Amino acid sequence: MDSFLLIAIPFFSFAQNEKATWDYPVKPGSKEWLNIEDYFKRFELLNIPAPLLKKISTEELVKSCLNYPEYRLIFTRNDLQSGYNFIRSSFNGFVELETRPDAGKELMKVYAGYKPDGFDLNLTDLEIGRFMSKFTFIELLLAQTEIQNKLNPGDLKELMSICSQKYKVKKDRQKYYGGIGLQTTVLVIARQQSKKLANVKMKYGDQKINAFVDNLSFDTIDFLDDIVTENDKILSDGL
Amino acid sequence: MKTNDYIFRYLFFTLFLILIAIAANSQGTIQTPMGQTVMVDPGGDDSYWVPICEADAAQWIIDNNSDAQRIGAATTNYNCHSYAWNVSEGGSSINAWLKQTYNGQPNLSKYWTNDAYTSTSNVGDYEKI
Structure with a gap:
């Protein structure tokens, strides 16, 4: 029984990480988006649900962050850092990414492929x-x-x-x-x-x-x- | 309603007119209503960014079912601050990129510091943003 647990738990964790992804099921402009009257509350629809946020691998989290639908808003502030600060305050994925020890390494892997x-x-x-x-x-x-x-x-x-x-x-x-x-x-x-x-x-x-x-x-x-x-x-x- | 109007105007100005402090080759000046000198730049050579900013602004209006209206083509000659405080008051729209600060010193805020405008935190009282 003990041997079974030792084998099964790592496999289960691995499987969980593999499956945990976030592709924004509700997009800006959708019916669900427009149903919310308060503009700033609409951003909450893009947030990664808390249980998933802790399960998602850093590699997948990087993908989700780079595909954030409201990235365009970084251009709406006095400078791009202020723009990032704004979307960071609106999306929990960026906040989580900044806590991950391997965030930089995973971002570098993607960045290295950009020509x-x-x-x-x-x-x-x-x-x-x-x-x-x-x-x-x-x-x-x-x-x-x-x-x-x-x-x-x-x-x-x-x-x-x-x-x-x-x-x-x-x-x-x-x-x-x-x-x-x-x-x-x-x-x-x-x-x-x-x-x-x-x-x-x-x-x-x-x-x-x-x-x-x-x-x-x-x-x-x-x-x-x-x-x-x-x-x-x-x-x-x-x- | 006033809050929605405020949000739409705010986002309209910010999305439609590109809002990034970019490279400048030489500076110019304009005056506040009370005669304070405000620094302006020619804007940067970033014309390839204009289409994406225009497209994003147009898509934002659709996505949010906004009442915002496009009043003209985007340009790098002036930015939103310049439109609000300078161009809309009849000032030049050429070489008129107005930064919030200049060399680390207050620039835009001169308009409401011992001048013709006062600052308000009440969204219903604003005249300019």
């Missing part, structure tokens, strides 16, 4: 915008301090390197990405490296770096370039 030049130049502007916004969403998550704090030094170094590579590919397509598309890649770097950016601090001052780290405020693309350049130096020097 900034992976869109056809013949796509419509709208399709290109949709493609680029995928980076904005995942990079905003990777930039959250709660998520970065749970990555080990090796993973952080890898993340800094991946971001630098992706930034350079984005820069080759700056015409499309613009400041909006470039800023979140650099935010991931700046949130981690801000204390080490001696040259950037000397050139722009602490206030500019803090303003960027806090609310993505910046004046020129050169500022973003300089952060990436100094990040590369930090990585190559092994600091």
